[in-house]
Amino acid sequence: MAVFTEVPFEDAAAFLRRLELGELRAMAACQGGIENTNYFVDTDRGEYVLTLFERLTSEQLPFYLHLMQHLASRGIPVPRPAPDAEGRILHHLEGKPAAVVGRLCGKSELAPDARHCGAVGEMLARMHLAGRDYARHQPNLRGLPWWKETVPVLLPYVGKDQRMLLLDELAFQERIAASPDYAALxxxxxxxxxxxxxxxxxxxxxxxFLDFYFAGCDTFLFDIGVCLNDWCVDLDSGRPESVRGAAFLAAYESVRPLVPEERRLLPALERAAGLRFWVSRLWDCYMPREASALKAHEPSHFERLLRQRLSDAAGAGIF
Known part of the structure; x- marks a missing residue:
């Protein structure tokens, strides 16, 4: 991912020794992503990911790190943070909060079929159930309050049609969030x-599953909307792929059936997920940070997707 903080090999080696993770053999900056500094680090004991947190604070980070630890202890395949001799999993390196997690095996599937989508749906439902007794609480920091704060900042940078869409969708999501159905999710x-x-x-x-550093307490339906918007759409047009979407939802519900309010609000939360990532990509595009390997994601994809969700809703006569 992006490198905002350069870590010398010798500093990383000493850091890993303190965590009793072995002698550093190789170290490479991860490409892609725009939030944190990440390195793949290989030692004589294993393969790990070293992360230096550039935005999240030491007060916020325990939620994410302990959530991964909690989920791993319940059999969900997520990176487990490495503790120091005192059991602490939040560390500091180069003046930044830092963590080391085990590197997962395998690779990403960037052209998924229905089978892949079903596997993600099933594991997501298992993850939701496994997290229900997690004791820490932190809101989704990129949820509705952040959209309300960020959209006005973006309006001067976008065209008239985009401004109208941003404001209209934000107002719609505020109405949804104030509804009884939403409160019951x-x-x-x-x-x-x-x-x-x-x-x-x-x-x-x-x-x-990896990269939990946008996690937070929110509706499970928002998570479902995020997945449907990425795993189960045509990336060029934003149109839903019904076979993949059906496989994802059927597998999810085989573990945790949706309640009636979730069924009613699914189209609205798909729109919410589309708005969230359109806003964040616009933010990263127009308010970039310097980094040695920084490449912001293209925001227009989520504009197309949101417009497609609106068209689908109008055609179905909902909202």
């Missing part, structure tokens, strides 16, 4: 960023 820790590149497969089987 099941909630708990969600990944909130479970795109194709955040899931690993090995030998055709799902081998893990």
């Amino acid at each position: 099941p909630r708990g820790p969600v990944h909130a960023d479970l795109f194709r590149d955040n899931v690993m497969f090995e030998g055709g089987c799902l081998s893990g």
Whole structure:
């Protein structure tokens, strides 16, 4: 991922020794992503990912790290943070909060079929159930309050049609969030960023979920909307792929059936997920940070997707 903080080999080696993870053999900056500094590090004891957090604070980070530890202890295949001798999993390196997690086996499936989507749906439902007794609470930091704060900042940078869409959709999501159906939605820790590149497969089987640093407590339906918008759409047009979507939802519901309010609000939360990532990509495009390997994601994809969701809703006579 992007490198905002350069870590000398010798500093990384000493850091890994303190965590009793072995002698550093190789170190390479991860490409892609725009939030944190990430390195793949190989030692004589294993393969790991070293992360230096550039935006998240030491007060916020325990939620994410302990959530991964909690899920791993319940059999969900997620990276497990490495503790120091005192059991602490939040560390510091080069003046930044830092963590080391085990590197998952496999690779991302960037052209998924229905089988892959079903595997993601089933594991997402298992993850939601496994997180219900997680004791820590932190809101989704990229949820509705953030959209309300960020959209006005973006309006001067976009065209008239985009401004209208941003404001109209934000007002719609505020109405949805104030509704009784929304209040009844099941909630708990969600990944909130479970795109194709955040899931690993090995030998055709799902081998893990990674990158939990956008996680927070929100509706499970928001997580479902994020996944449907990435795993189950045509990336060129934003149009839903019904076979993949059906496979994802059927597998999810085989573990955790949706409640009636979730069925009613699914189209609205798909729109919410589309708005969230359109806003964040616009933000990263117009408010970029310097980094040695920074490449912002293209925002127009989620504009197309959101417009497609609106068209689908109008055609179905909903909302």
